[in-house]
Every structure is written in structure tokens, then in C-alpha cells.
Amino acid sequence: MPLHLQYKGLAQRPDGSTTELPAPFVLRTRGPAVEIAVAVSSELEQSLSDANQPVRAAITGLALIDTGAVATCVDETVAQQLGVAPIDVVRISSASHAQADKSVYPVRLRLLGTTIEVAASRAIGVPLQPQGFIALLGRDFLERFVLIYNGPAGEMTLGL
Amino acid sequence: MGLGVGAVSARKGMRNVMLEQEIKYFETKRAEWLKIYPDKFVVVKGETFIDACDTFEQALRVGIRRFGNQPVLIRQVTPSDEVVSIPALTYGLLHAPAPAV
Numbered sequence: 705m706p707l708h709l710q711y712k713g714l715a716q717r718p719d720g721s722t723t724e725l726p727a728p729f730v731l732r733t734r735g736p737a738v739e740i741a742v743a744v745s746s747e748l749e750q751s752l753s754d755a756n757q758p759v760r761a762a763i764t765g766l767a768l769i770d771t772g773a774v775a776t777c778v779d780e781t782v783a784q785q786l787g788v789a790p791i792d793v794v795r796i797s798s799a800s801h802a803q804a805d806k807s808v809y810p811v812r813l814r815l816l817g818t819t820i821e822v823a824a825s826r827a828i829g830v831p832l833q834p835q836g837f838i839a840l841l842g843r844d845f846l847e848r849f850v851l852i853y854n855g856p857a858g859e860m861t862l863g864l
Numbered sequence: 865m866g867l868g869v870g871a872v873s874a875r876k877g878m879r880n881v882m883l884e885q886e887i888k889y890f891e892t893k894r895a896e897w898l899k900i901y902p903d904k905f906v907v908v909k910g911e912t913f914i915d916a917c918d919t920f921e922q923a924l925r926v927g928i929r930r931f932g933n934q935p936v937l938i939r940q941v942t943p944s945d946e947v948v949s950i951p952a953l954t955y956g957l958l959h960a961p962a963p964a965v
Contacts, residue, residue, distance in 0.1 A: 835958040
């Protein structure tokens with residue numbers, strides 16, 4: 705079953721009352737964001753369970769669908785809170801530094817409100833929480849989905 | 865390495881030193897492995913080659929089965945490193961979401 709969202713938002717008037725923002729405006733300004741849960745990979749969860757070690761609870765928050773990103777990224781503090789050890793290091797450019805090496809983590813993503821769960825086994829740890837997100841869903845994530853971005857309606861559909 | 869579970873990665877300037885030993889070892893072996901393990905996914909711990917697998921998922925299972933939740937390098941044997949392009953990060957295009965739904 706696909707995930708279908710119509711974006712909504714409220715703004716406060718000068719007199720303190722609130723007014724609903726047009727869906728196309730909310731989608732344009734917020735971007736195609738979805739609520740997700742980030743968890744340890746299923747392989748690691750099985751290994752921890754077999755060793756009678758605790759598995760840390762999934763962390764929920766907003767993820768931004770980013771068709772410009774070649775790879776999925778996860779907020780690095782989220783990866784650390786999950787206690788996931790890195791499996792690689794990749795080099796990316798950043799706005800403030802020419803290049804930076806970032807750890808790669810095996811995690812799992814679940815789209816809240818659906819049964820859709822996918823492995824993000826090479827998620828790059830980057831700082832995202834200051835921007836209000838816990839993940840960027842890149843093209844390695846999107847290659848499994850049909851994405852419909854309906855700007856005039858302020859809607860987004862993500863289906864398998 | 866011996867870094868514990870969930871350890872904050874130590875940094876030397878902007879260089880992430882997590883898995884540094886494994887990556888250095890991989891670089892010393894890249895040319896050799898390109899001949900015998902082209903496009904396979906190798907598992908490396910410290911300066912020890914663990915396995916070469918056909919798929920990333922197989923290599924991940926090997927790494928976790930052998931070392932649990934410890935840093936371990938899982939990398940495809942290719943002539944050069946993966947190029948990662950995340951323009952939203954590169955150009956600082958992300959911003960806080962609009963008011964809550």
C-alpha cells in the first residue's frame with residue numbers, strides 16, 4: 705500500500721489566531737518530508753538477540769526525500785544513539801569544508817503509517833538534526849519506489 | 865582499533881579515523897585484490913582479510929557474524945573509491961521545516 709501525503713501547515717496571524725497554509729506552499733517550503741523510524745539493520749538485530757544483548761529502540765523523526773542525493777544519509781547522532789558500528793568511510797564535499805570523511809552505517813528504515821520497511825545498509829552519517837531531519841532518502845532508497853510529486857495539489861505519493 | 869560500540873568517532877582535522885587501519889590495509893591490497901576479487905565485497909578487520917563475497921548483503925552478514933557490532937570494513941573492490949554526491953549538503957541547501965503540520 706503506497707504512502708500518500710497531502711501536506712498541511714498552520715500559520716499564526718498577527719492577532720494570534722491561526723490559519724491553514726495552502727498545501728502547495730507547505731510542500732514547496734518544507735519539501736517532500738516523511739515520518740520514518742531508523743533502526744539497526746536486521747542482521748545486527750538478529751546478532752544482538754542471539755547474543756542476548758539489548759537492541760536499542762528505533763528513533764523516529766522526519767526524513768527528506770532528496771532526488772539529488774546519490775546515497776541515503778542518516779543523522780550521525782541517531783546512528784550513535786542506535787549504537788551501530790560503522791562499516792566503511794566515504795568522502796563527501798560539504799559547504800564549510802572542501803571534503804570530509806563520513807562513516808557509513810547499516811540501518812533499516814520504516815515509513816511510519818505503512819508496513820514499508822527497507823534496508824539502508826550503507827547510510828552515510830552526517831549532521832542533519834540542526835535542519836530538523838533525521839535522514840535524507842537518496843536515490844539508493846528511491847530506486848525501489850515510484851515517487852509522484854504533485855506540486856499543484858501539495859501531495860506526494862511513494863509506492864512500491 | 866578497539867573502539868567500543870557507539871563510540872563517537874575520533875577525528876584528526878576533518879579526517880574520520882574510524883576504520884583508518886582497515887582502510888589503509890585495503891589501499892595496500894587494492895591492486896592485488898583487483899586481480900583476484902574484482903567487484904567483490906571484501907570484509908577487513910584490522911590488517912586481516914576476512915572474506916570476499918559476491919554481494920554486499922553477504923559481506924555484511926559475514927562481518928556481523930564474525931565481529932558482532934564492532935567496526936569492520938566492508939568495501940567493494942573497484943579501481944577507485946565510490947564518489948558520493950549529496951548536493952543538499954555540499955551547498956548547504958537544507959533548512960528547517962515549515963511550521964508543524
